[in-house]
Amino acid sequence: MFNTLQAMPADPILGLLTKYRQDSHPQKVDLGVGVYKDESGHTPILTCVKKAEKFRLETESTKVYIGPTGSADFNHLMSELVFGADNPALLANRVRTISTPGGTGALRVAADFIKRCHPTAVLWVSDPTWANHTGLFEAAGITVKTYPYYDYDTKSLKFTEMKAALSEIGSDDVVLLHACCHNPSGMDLDQQQWDEIIALTAEQGFTPLIDMAYQGFGDGVDEDAYGVRNMAATVDNLILCSSCSKNFGLYRERIGACSIIGKDVATSDIAFSVLLYVVRCLYSMPPAHGAAIVETILGSNELKQEWLAELSVMRDRINGNRAMLVNKLKEIGVTRNFDFITEQKGMFSFLGINPKQVAQLQSDYSVYMVDSSRISIAGIGTGNVAYLAQAIAKVI
Numbered sequence: 001m002f003n004t005l006q007a008m009p010a011d012p013i014l015g016l017l018t019k020y021r022q023d024s025h026p027q028k029v030d031l032g033v034g035v036y037k038d039e040s041g042h043t044p045i046l047t048c049v050k051k052a053e054k055f056r057l058e059t060e061s062t063k064v065y066i067g068p069t070g071s072a073d074f075n076h077l078m079s080e081l082v083f084g085a086d087n088p089a090l091l092a093n094r095v096r097t098i099s100t101p102g103g104t105g106a107l108r109v110a111a112d113f114i115k116r117c118h119p120t121a122v123l124w125v126s127d128p129t130w131a132n133h134t135g136l137f138e139a140a141g142i143t144v145k146t147y148p149y150y151d152y153d154t155k156s157l158k159f160t161e162m163k164a165a166l167s168e169i170g171s172d173d174v175v176l177l178h179a180c181c182h183n184p185s186g187m188d189l190d191q192q193q194w195d196e197i198i199a200l201t202a203e204q205g206f207t208p209l210i211d212m213a214y215q216g217f218g219d220g221v222d223e224d225a226y227g228v229r230n231m232a233a234t235v236d237n238l239i240l241c242s243s244c245s246k247n248f249g250l251y252r253e254r255i256g257a258c259s260i261i262g263k264d265v266a267t268s269d270i271a272f273s274v275l276l277y278v279v280r281c282l283y284s285m286p287p288a289h290g291a292a293i294v295e296t297i298l299g300s301n302e303l304k305q306e307w308l309a310e311l312s313v314m315r316d317r318i319n320g321n322r323a324m325l326v327n328k329l330k331e332i333g334v335t336r337n338f339d340f341i342t343e344q345k346g347m348f349s350f351l352g353i354n355p356k357q358v359a360q361l362q363s364d365y366s367v368y369m370v371d372s373s374r375i376s377i378a379g380i381g382t383g384n385v386a387y388l389a390q391a392i393a394k395v396i
Contacts, residue, residue, distance in 0.1 A: 012131075016368050025366035027387050031375040032368050034183070034347050035251060036314050039381050046249045048306040052296035056289070066288045068279045070099025074291040077298040078257045081221070082212060082228055082242050089232040094261050096272040098279065099286045102254040103213045103243025104132065109258045110209055110239050111140035112278040114174055117271075122173045123209070124166075126150070128372070130183045130211070133176065147175070150185040155340035155352060157187050163200060171205030174239075179212035180224035181346020184374040188218065188345045194227040198234050208235060213243040216311045217318065218345035221247075236263035244294050246347070247311055255290025318347065321380040328389040336396060351375050357395040365391035 016032040035043050069075060075097040079090060089095050100106040114121055123142050125133050126149035134144045147169075148161035169175060177197070182188055189197065201208050210228055218224045232238055243256040260275060262268035279286075297303040322342045329338050341349050351373040353361075361367040367388060369375050380388065 012370050016370065019362075020366075020368045023366050023368075027384065028366035028368070029379060029384050029388050029391075030368050031379040031388075032370060033379075034376050035378065036246060036249065036318075036347070037378045037381075038317070039383070041379075041381065043249070043251070046307065046310045048297050048303045048310060049249060049293055051303060051306075052293045055296055056292045060292070065285045066291075068098070068276050068285060070286045071288065071291045071295055073299065074099050074295040075257065077295050078242065079259060081298060082215065082225055082240060082257075082259065083232050084222070084225065084229045087229055087232055089238075089261050093265050094263070094268050095232070095259055096261075096268050096275065097257050097259040098275060099291045100241075100256045100258050100279075101283060101286055102245060103211070103241055103256040104136065105254065105283070105286075106241035106243070106256040106258040107133070107136055107211065108140065109275065109278055109282065110241055111137045111142055112282065113239070113258075113260070113271075113275050114207075114209070115140050115142060116274055116278065118172050120172070124169060124173060124175045126162075126176070126178065126182070128184055129176070129178075133211075149182075150187055150350075152350065152352070155187075155350070157189070157193070159189075159193055163196065166197070166200055166206075167204065169204055169206045174207045174209050175201070176209045176211060177227070179210050179215065179228050179240075180218040181214035181348070182344075183213065183346070184348045184350065184372065186341075186344030186346055186349040186377075189227060191226055194230065198227070198231050201231065202235050207237045207239065209239040209241070211241050214246050214346050215242065216247040216308075217315055217347060220315075221308065221311070232261055235261075237261060244290060248294055248297070248307070250290045250293065253290030253293065254287055255294060318377050321377050321385075322349070324382070324385050325377075325380055325389065328385050329392065332386075332389055332393055334389070334393050334396070347377055348374055349377060351392070353392075353396060360395045361391055365394075367391050 013032050020030045037043055079095050079097045083090050100109055123137050123144050124147050127146040137144050147165040148158040151158050180188055208231055215221055215224045238261040240259040245251045260271050262271050297307050326338050326341050353373045355371045358369055358371055358373055
């Protein structure tokens with residue numbers, strides 16, 4: 001059976017990581033992998049997470065299955081975090097949330113759920129979108145198409161074109177939106193644009209699927225949830241996939257959530273039963289450790305405030321890195337305008353150089369990024385920004 005298989009292409013980001021690790025250049029720079037790094041290039045464990053883990057270690061009394069939905073406390077606290085405790089959909093008991101193996105697991109649950117809701121539904125994603133979105137949904141048997149989003153020439157949002165495309169999408173389809181910190185462009189909808197997209201969604205009747213992997217990394221926990229919360233308060237149906245990997249630093253614990261909203265309690269209950277059947281067929285039961293950490297933090301006012309403070313440090317560092325790179329490029333005499341980098345949000349930005357220049361950065365200067373020139377902002381630091389800026393200047 002295996003003799004008929006053909007090798008699959010390597011993941012470009014994981015391939016970059018391997019090359020970076022094997023590179024002996026003393027000034028090598030990793031701008032590929034999308035994880036938070038501190039000034040020393042380390043991805044630390046948050047102090048609040050350490051405290052929550054200690055509490056978990058001291059109080060956990062069993063390793064029995066926690067059930068397909070995961071922890072009820074985690075689900076409740078995550079629902080309040082993402083939607084807001086006073087959201088009309090929550091107050092009307094229309095929200096159903098389950099814990100999942102990371103944000104990617106939440107997306108795969110959503111994919112299979114959509115397939116059961118409407119087998120011929122088309123999923124529309126932004127151009128560009130996270131590289132794994134298309135493959136993940138196609139693996140579930142869903143047709144994936146794109147709508148205009150990012151203008152590579154002007155480094156801005158194609159909002160008029162985006163609205164025009166969405167106005168042609170029917171009620172049987174699903175539109176995937178990034179809640180904040182768009183991956184890979186860093187270009188987000190502002191609040192007025194969100195209001196227009198929400199109104200258009202309600203008018204067209206398609207189902208919004210919102211991917212929220214970076215809540216708190218843009219402008220703040222509440223600010224980054226503006227689109228999610230107002231969409232939930234407006235439309236009849238919604239799917240939200242959220243992740244705790246980035247904002248809690250729980251990358252390897254693989255904990256996320258999938259939330260669904262129906263137009264009324266009865267519809268939500270039926271949809272929930274289908275969601276649980278999907279989970280049972282995919283992985284049966286979710287992991288418990290990451291959820292226990294998050295619910296301990298969110299359930300303690302002291303730990304939650306500590307988490308918000310640590311999250312603010314990470315957010316401020318990323319925003320500071322954006323400004324630091326742009327200022328350094330200006331300082332060394334680069335005339336090309338890179339101000340767009342400071343106008344974007346979250347972990348990523350397109351540098352706006354071509355694949356040949358990307359390859360030259362890697363071969364000549366050991367600066368690693370994917371061919372699209374998407375860079376992970378967290379990989380920049382005071383120790384490498386001058387070298388990075390000089391390398392960019394030389395290839396452009």
